[in-house]
Amino acid sequence: MVPRPLASLALASVLLAPRALLAQLPCFPGTCPPPAPAAPPRPPPLTPEVELATRARLEAEARARLEPQARATAAQQVDDERRRAWIERGVEREPNPVRIRLPLIEVSAAGRMLATFGEDAYAQEGVGLGARLRPGEPLAVEIAAAYASVDPAGVARVGAVTLEPSAVFLWGRRDRIDLYLRSGLEVTLPFDDGARPPEVILGGHVGLGFQFRAARIGRGGFVGWFLEGRGLVRGGLGGAIAAMRGPHAGVELLFGPSVGF
Numbered sequence: 001m002v003p004r005p006l007a008s009l010a011l012a013s014v015l016l017a018p019r020a021l022l023a024q025l026p027c028f029p030g031t032c033p034p035p036a037p038a039a040p041p042r043p044p045p046l047t048p049e050v051e052l053a054t055r056a057r058l059e060a061e062a063r064a065r066l067e068p069q070a071r072a073t074a075a076q077q078v079d080d081e082r083r084r085a086w087i088e089r090g091v092e093r094e095p096n097p098v099r100i101r102l103p104l105i106e107v108s109a110a111g112r113m114l115a116t117f118g119e120d121a122y123a124q125e126g127v128g129l130g131a132r133l134r135p136g137e138p139l140a141v142e143i144a145a146a147y148a149s150v151d152p153a154g155v156a157r158v159g160a161v162t163l164e165p166s167a168v169f170l171w172g173r174r175d176r177i178d179l180y181l182r183s184g185l186e187v188t189l190p191f192d193d194g195a196r197p198p199e200v201i202l203g204g205h206v207g208l209g210f211q212f213r214a215a216r217i218g219r220g221g222f223v224g225w226f227l228e229g230r231g232l233v234r235g236g237l238g239g240a241i242a243a244m245r246g247p248h249a250g251v252e253l254l255f256g257p258s259v260g261f
Contacts, residue, residue, distance in 0.1 A: 098213040100173050101220025106132040108258035116250035120243035122152040140168040152243040158192040178211040198236030205232040221261040228254040
C-alpha cells in the first residue's frame with residue numbers, strides 16, 4: 001500500500017505539470033480532448049491567366065442566361081411598333097403645338113384704327129412697332145411707339161407720335177395661341193402747328209387680345225400674328241381742337257405680324 005504522503009505528492013505533480021507534458025501522456029478513451037482542426041487549403045495564386053479565364057466563364061454564363069430574354073423583348077417591341085403603325089395607318093395627325101421657351105423677346109408691327117365717342121368724336125389711323133419682354137409666365141412688359149394721322153371733324157388732319165409702356169399678362173405658351181390682357185399708359189405728341197392741336201395728350205388703356213403662333217423658328221422662337229381690342233381714356237392739354245382737348249374715351253383695334261426669339 002502506497003503511503004498517503006507519496007500519493008498526495010504524485011497527484012500534485014500531475015496537476016501542476018505543464019500542458020505540453022500532459023499532452024504527451026496517454027489518455028483513456030472518452031477523456032481525450034478533440035483534435036485540432038486542420039488548416040483550410042490555400043487557394044491557388046491569382047494570375048492574369050486565371051483572372052481572364054474566370055471572367056470569360058462568367059460572361060459566357062451571363063450571356064447564355066440573358067440573351068433569350070433580350071431577344072424576346074426586342075421581338076415584342078418590333079411587334080408593338082408594327083401594330084401601332086397599322087392602327088395609325090391612314091390617320092392624319094394633328095400638327096404639334098408651336099411651344100416657346102422663356103425668357104423670350106417679341107417684336108410686333110401693328111396697323112391701328114381708333115375712334116372716339118361723343119359729340120366731338122374723331123378717328124385715327126396709324127402704324128406702330130412694339131417690343132415685349134417675357135421673363136416668365138404670365139407677366140411681361142412692353143414698350144410700343146406709333147405714328148398716327150388724327151382726323152378731327154371740321155379740321156385738317158393732324159400727325160401725332162404716341163409712346164405706350166404697358167404691363168401684359170399672357171397665358172398659353174404650351175399651345176399655339178397666347179391669350180393676353182394688357183394695361184398701360186399713353187403719351188401722344190401732336191406736331192401740326194397750323195391746326196393748333198393740344199401740346200400733349202395723356203391717357204391710359206386696357207386691352208384684350210390673342211396671338212397665334214404659326215411656325216417655329218430656332219429652338220424656342222416663333223412667327224405669328226396677333227389681334228387686339230382696346231378701350232382707352234385720353235385728355236389733351238391746351239390747343240384749339242375741341243375734339244382732342246379735355247377728357248374723351250374711345251376704342252382701338254390693333255392687328256399685325258409678330259415674331260419671338
